Each structure stands twice: as structure tokens, then as C-alpha cells.
Amino acid sequence: MKKYIGLFTLFQCLVFFAAAQDSSTVVKKGYIPTARIFELLYVPFDVPAGTTEIRVKESYDQMNVNVLNMGVYDSKGDQGITGFRGWSGGAKKEFFITEVAASTGYIAGKITPGTWNVLVYPSGIAPAGLNWMLEITLISGRHQKTFTARPAARQINAVPGWYRGDLHMHSLHSDGRRTVEELVAEAKEKKLDYIISTEHNTNAANLNWGKYNSGNLLIINGEEVTSTRYGHWNAIGLDTKTLIDWRYAPADHVIGKQIEKVHHDGGLAIINHPFYDKGDKTFKFDEQEFDGIEIWNGEWNALNAIALKWWDDLLRKGIRKIAIGASDTHKSSGSPNNLGSPQTVIYAQGLAKDAILEGLKRGKAYIAATHNVALQFTLEYAGKTVGMGEQLPENGTGKAIVHLTVTGCKNTVMTLIGNKGTMASRKIPADTETIHLTIDRDSSSYIRIEIRKEDQAMVALTNPVWL
Template sequence: MTEYSRCPPRFLALVALWLTILGVACATETAPDLVLRGRLDGSDNHSYRDVPFDVPAGVNRITVQFEYSGREEHTAVDLGLKDPDGFHGQQGLRGWTGGSKRLFTVGAVDATPSFSPGPIQPGRWHLLLGIPNIRAASTSDFTAKIWFGHPGDPAWQPAVLHPALRTGPGWYRGDLHMHGAHSDGSCKSESGDARVPCPLSFTVEDAARRGLDFIALSDHNAVSQANDIRELQPYYDRLLLIPSREVTTFQGHGNLLGSSEPLDFRLGSKAVPDWNALLTQAAGLHGVFSINHPIRPNDETCMGCGWTPAQPVDMHLVQAIEAVNGMDSLSPTYSGIAFWQEQLDKGFHLTGIGGSDSHDVKLPLPAPGGSNPIGIPTTVVHAGELSMQAIVEAIRAGHVYIDTQGKPGSAFDFAATAGDRTVEMGDTLPAPRNSTVRVAIHVKGMAGAHGEIIVDGHLVKPKADLAIRDAEQSLSFDWPSDGRRHWLRANVRAADGTLLIVGNPVYLND
């Protein structure tokens, strides 16, 4: 016998409302859409049992968490999933775990290993239970919690699939732009005789070896890497793998971070006439959209690379700018920092981020005029925890700085105080006319460098010593407020002028 129950949506809505009122982050697990319960006994030994459930229309993901009792009596239950109409020609079998997994997901694009991704048809599905052992006098109670996903859901739902890899606030280091076998990333084959599409596992292993906390796997217009992520993430439990893609058009490139949902990238077509149509699509997917390497040629040397929209773009639909791509912070020709600052001057709160744009994960050092190793530059994010939702939301909020050299052990923090309120990078600070803004900078691992301050795109020299003499040092100065709107940020440069750190702004009176 199998029992069914559904979660009461009105009760959940009231809980969510109270959590909001109390200021509790709503990153907690949502209740399942369906709960199936049943009992096995000795007569089920060496048999299979179908446990049916109905999938409504409009579902693009099924997630199942399965538990059963009796393990102490050596009861064993294997688990599979069948769809309504024989997908893959195996009597509807979409996967079989043996006894290896108690939590799995099957989606239109990706699935837990052991299962096949593909369309989720509405209708009668079945959990398939195989019982290799249950003693004659034993019983076993099982519970299957089932979540249904829908188009447009954030990639981090249901939360049962995406636990935080590290809890608690911190500065988490990552790379937001890279390519592998799912687009044009390549490396030498095992024999070394040819360049071949580079397996995603090499990319992930390289990022882990370099000590990064997260990476966004951003192949050109592809989301097929999401299926590989399902396999790799459980093993890499210290490195967060964020599904992403580089939206590649004839009028520029941009990363959509934190989504594997379909996105029509055919800019200039009847379906996607301009960037605003494309960005409006992206806005419904809960990720972050960044304009990549905006100051690049858009010709036969780099087709479609530069930001060259044919029609005006509503920049409110953009959340970030790739201010540093690879080593272009060293180049006055290709650096995206000036483009980013132009948008800040227009009043847009756009987060400056960095990405290696790596196309060869086996590259040990930057290649002049070519690819870069993963992690150069590193985007450093102040997030509440190491989870996909927390990283994406912190990038959106601007709680970010760029370490252009990807130097492990270095650190940077920037805060501003007016009255009794202190804010960090990306935040807005009210500062009435004739008040004083106290700016505090904390640096680590950059002895011999010096800070520089940019206000509204112009380098200013406060009445303070911004030289960094120690391995760890705090700097501060006062800035008089005129009560008007400004943005203020800091860089760190080496003694030879090399840009080491690009900080995001604090916005005043905005």
C-alpha cells in the first residue's frame, strides 16, 4: 500500500511571510510537492514494486529523496524511475541506481548519474523499487519526497540538491569565465600529438588545484555542461560549480551566470530582434548577466567579441561588466575598466567582475596574446556562504573585488562610514552635505604596493598616506560629502604601477 500527501501551499506561504518579517534568509528547504509512503514485508523479497505518482503539465525537473527503514535487519531496496511512454525504448526506464543513491534528479537538460536527462512528460510516472533482500519476518517503511521543477526556476532549487559547501560569511575566490569541451576549449591529447576538446573534469581539477572556491562553467551558448556538473559536484565538495554560459552573438558576448535554462541567443532574428529582447529573457532566469570583454574588436580578428549593439540597450537589464578579462588590465587597448566606469557615471550600479576566459586548462602561465590559466584574474566575492544562490546574489549586490593576478593569500576590503552606518562595496551610503565619510581599506599580502582612490571616474589624492608597507595593513581617510550623488572605489597598484586589485564602488546618496 502506498500513501500520498501534498504540502499545504497556504501554510508554506504564511511561513515564508513570517520568515521575511523576521529577517530570516529564505534559503531553507522548500517542502516537497508530493510525499509517497508505503510498507514492504517479507513477501516482497526478490521482487519489484512500482510506486505510481502523477506529474502535472509544465514540469521540467523531478527530484526524489528516498528513505526506508530496516537496514539494521539487512533490508535492501534498490531504486529506479520510469516515465509514461518508454523513453529510450526501455519500458520507460529513465534510470536505475542499484542501492547507490537516495537522492536524484532528472531534468530536461541534466540528470544525476544513473539517470537520463530529457523531456519530462506529464502523466503517470513510477518509482521502481527492487528488493534484493528483506527477511521473512521483517517490515520496511519507505518515504519518497518528490519536488517538481518548472521553467524559470532558479538553478539552486530545490535546495535539497544544492547544500552550501561552506557555511558562514566569507570572501570566496572564483573564476567566472572559462571554456572546455562543450565549446571551443582545447588541450593536448593524451599522446600529445593533437589538440582535442578538453574534458570538463580537467577544468574542474585545475580550478581545485589552484585553490579556488567556485567557478562558472561558461561555454558558448551551451548548457550541456550542466549534466557533467551533476556528476562532478558531489566529489568536488570544496569547489562550487556554477552552471553558466557565454551568450555569444554577432553584437557582443555576455555571461549568464547561475542558470541552465534555455535562452534564445539568435540576436537579430525575428524572435530576438535586439539586446533588450534577449536581456528580458535572461532577467526571468534569476541569474546575473555580465557584458564580457566589452572593448574588443568585432571583426575578423575577433568575430562578435566586442560590445557593438545595433540598437540602444536598457542597461538596467544588465547586472555586471567583465572589467578584467584575462590579463587585459595590463592593456590600455582592451581593458574593460573604462567602459565599466562609463556605466557607473551614468548612474547604473553594475558590478565589476573578472574572468580568465581560459580555453586551455593545462596552461601553467599566461600566454601573451592568448589564453590564460584558470583563476587569472580571480573574482573575490563576499557572500553569506559558499552556495550558488549566495554567490550569485552577492555578485548582483556588488560585494566583489577583482584580484587581477589571482594571488592566493592576498586580501582586500573596502568600507565607508557616515554617521552610525557602515557599508561595503556595492552598497549605498547616505551622506548629507557637510558630513564626513570615513573610508577604510584593509589589505593583506601586498607589501610595497599602494592604494589609489577613484571618485566618479577620476583619480583623487586624499590627505592620507596610502602606501602599503606591511604584510597586512589598514588604511583610512576622510572624504567630505557635498550631499550629491557620487561613486567611490579603490584600486591597489604594485610599485611598478601594475594593477593588482580592482575594487567595486560604494555609492553615495544614490
């Protein structure tokens, strides 16, 4: 996938010196034919010693069709992640980096001399191709104290219980329309216990979440690893400075190594919206490498229903994957992706990063459309009671009793589902209902719950209890 500027572009490189002696501007131009869509193009430029600020401005034609994503790597190199200094995808047309500050999505710090590279990545090209231009301004000045990361708190309390949160969201650090301050304020207003930061292909937001530490909202680091060509996935539970690379294809057979990095931090790898476009499976990596699947993204719709069926088919084949729901929110209102809708409710040993991730890893979680929806779902057999994500200790026969208490589900229908399909169905006429069902112990390898409105819109669904 990797290409440098001279390999398939016609380009010009011009240097302009500004009126002040401490700055210069390099202009680079090129052309990308439509056949080169989704190929990486590295545009090198030299940074002299003494540079304290870099400004890059991108422009290209036919922006209503063409899409040119952008990021930058410093003199440590573009192989791997050591030289990574930021990514904004198609959300920005210009950025700056200084020793103490940077545009959202980019990382402040020492401007090391040597060859840097702007990475451009076309994810949309008109039939006539894409003409592009980069204006790169280098400014020298007085050196300042370099940027220092402020990590998010890892724990708020050690109280066991059910905690509500959103695992997928975007701010101005990628293609969102909110500041991180606005995102935090809205999460608190909606009474979320935790949020997970998942900006596209950058850890810039994760370096500053410590500014927003509080006693009632846990912020967990993450990243949406985004390859337009091969699909998106969330690396959740990352350390502050961890970055997961996205520049590879399924044929490179490196996805396992990337997920190992996530697991090294105690995190999980979650497939995002696997049927994102017109019902076709847009996720191209091997799903068996991943820990879970985002089967409910934003407002319930037909694409979520397809993702749910795919997950259920995997369960029936004995392939266990955690089911999560998340908003994928980008703005505060006016879209089907509102923060906290849906939300993943996790039983954890405390409101702490490790506890939340451990609860999710074990499948002790359900998905709720709103904050008002709550479930208690257990299975009783031979004197033992197990819940979501848990498994009965041995094979057996006889009767087992399903216990379900729901709140906030008035005028809905509950369906009990096993590996052979629907096992039982009950109407829920009141806001709070308790249901007890008797099933044969050996009738299914697992059971799970769905609660829907009359129009089939999902209100809640659970991870399985394993028989």
C-alpha cells in the same frame, strides 16, 4: 539572418548506403560567398524512425582563413531552443549523438524521427569564398535507456563570508582544451570556492556537473552567449536545462527577452571583454540591458584598461553596473588566461548558488589578480559603516572615514577614485597594510579602490561604495 541550404548555396545531396544494412550516409555540399559571412545556414536532413545514432563530419577549404562553425537541431525544429541538440562552433569538425552519449558540446537522448538541421555559421571567409561538405551518417540499432541529466549541487554551506571564484571558463564542451575533470581538479588546486561554467552557445556541460559535486567547490551553471558579429556575454546562474539563444542581432530588439530568461533563473547577464579587438568596442547590444561588465579578462592589458575606463564613465553618468573579473581560461598553461587569474571575490551568505549571485548582484565584490590578494574596504559616516555595493542612507555633509586593509599587495600603489577622478593615493610598501583616509561626505557620489604595480598592472580593484 536565417538562411536555408537552397537560398544562397550551390549544393549537391548524395546518399550512400554502407555495407551494413543498418546505416546510411548523406553527403551535402555547398559554397558560401564572402558577402554571406555571419549569416546562418541550416542544412536539413531526414532521420528515419529507428535511428539510434547520428554522426556528422564537416570539411571545408582554406581552413587557415575560413572558419565554419557548426551545431545541430532535431525534429522539434530550429525555431527557438526546443530542438537544440548541440553546438561546437569552430572547435570541432565532427560530432556524434546517441541515446546515451554524445560528443562534448552535444546532448545525448532520444533520436526523434523527422527533419533535423545542421546549422553552419561562417565567421571567417576567404576572398574566394568557402566550399563546404557535410557527411551525415545515420545508424539504427537496439534502443537503450536515454540520457538523464545530473544537476550540480546548489549549496555547499550557509556560512557568511568572502568566497573566491572564476566566472568565465571553457572546456572541451566548447573551444577549451581541458576536460571538465581537469578543470575541476585545477580549480580545487588553486583553492577556488566556486566556478561558473560558461561554454559557448551550449548547455551540454551543465547537464553533467552533478558528477563532480564535492564539499569544497561550488559549480554554477552558465553559458557564454556568443555572436561573433555582435559580441559575447555571460548568462550566469542558469538552471540545469536552460539554454539562452544567440541567433539575433541588436536590430531584432530581443536581447531584453533573453536577459529576462536569465533573471527568471535567478541569474545575471554580464558583458564579456567588450573591447576584444584592437581597442574597438566589439559589443554591439545595449549595455543598459545588462547587469554587469567583465572589465578584467585574463592577464591585465591595454584592452582591459579601456574596458575599465568605459565602466567608470558609465558610473560617472549614474549608470550602475557590477564590475567582475574572470580568466576566460581555455587551457591549463601557456596563455595569459589562467584559471583563477583574476578572480572575483564575493561576500555571500553562504557558498550556494543563490547566495553567490545575490552577493554579486548587490556589488559586494572585488577583483583580485591572485589568491594571495585580499581586501577589506569600508566607509564610516555618522555612526554607520557600509561596504562595497552598499549605500549611505541619506545625503549629508561633514567627514567620512575610509578604512582599507590589504594583503598580498607589497610594493603597490592604492588609489581612491570618485566620480570626479582620483581622490587620494598611497604607497603600500608591505605585504599587509591598513590605511585610513578622511574625505568629505559630499565630495563624490561613490568611491572605489584600485591597487596597481609600478608598471600600472592591476593587482585589485573594487566595486563602489555609494555615498
